[in-house]
Amino acid sequence: MRRREFLHTGLGSALAARAFASNKVHRASDVVTLGPDRVKLSRLAMGTGTIGGRGSSNQTRKLGLQGLADLYHFGFDNGVTFWDSADAYGSHPHLKEALKRIPREKVTIMTKTRSKTADEMRKDLDRFRLELGADYIDILLLHAVREADWPEQRKGAMEVISEAREKGIVRTHGLSCHSIEALRTAARTPWVHVDLARINPAGEKMDADPATVIPVLKEMKANGKGIIGMKILGEGALRNRVDESLKFALSLDFVDCFTIGAENREELADLLKRIPANSAS
DSSP: OOGGGGGGSHHHHHHHHHTTSSOOOOOTTOEEEETTTTEEEESEEEOOOTTOBTTBOHHHHHHHHHHHHHHHHHHHHTTOOEEEOOGGGTOHHHHHHHTTSSOGGGSEEEEEEOOOSHHHHHHHHHHHHHHHTOSOEEEEEEEEEOOTTHHHHTHHHHHHHHHHHHTTSEEEEEEEEOSHHHHHHHHTOTTOSEEEEEOOTTOTTOSSOHHHHHHHHHHHHHTTOEEEEEOTTGGGTTGGGHHHHHHHHHHOTTOOEEEEOOOSHHHHHHHHHHHHHTTOO
């Protein structure tokens, strides 16, 4: 199936229609409960990793320390309490700056690590908390995982994260998948409590086309895992299809919440309006 033809198929139409069956309006500020550890967060996460990597992203490059902190404040004032960061984005200091004016317990912080060994992971845990200005991390993910055998390759890091969860340093854990093979492994791996999965109607920047990814996510949800959607707008490739993409994401009842990386206050304000408008007729 060609990715841009997805919504014109019966599967795409059925999924898109599901959101309208109950006439329930979803909002960015809705509080949802994620995964077996029951972490509460807003339906929309403020992403900070658009075109991100090697310690920077569009958000950190364009907005700077105070500018991104101010965007966090704007989101918080509008009920967006789920903050998505990563070591690779370089956004930890920006989040720390935002926390100078917002109580830590009022927000849910997600970050990500590329560590594989136990020693690397211990160092990351200490450094991340220092950079974030936080004693604990709500959601910690293994970042951009591609290997099908990632549980073997990253066993050391996983063990350290599990220990940190037992000590209350991490509230829940999982991974972000960047291949269909890694996603399939995640669906059946008990260690994964939360998965950050790429999903949009066009297959942009996804692990596979939507028709291939959706059954895996349904299996994951059936196994009790929390699912956070990402690449909802295809890392900007679907900027001219925002309503269609939001409608699609909101129709997926196995996706608990999703992250989108607004790059300024106007973009975030627009999302706040469009999400309820595209969730029910």
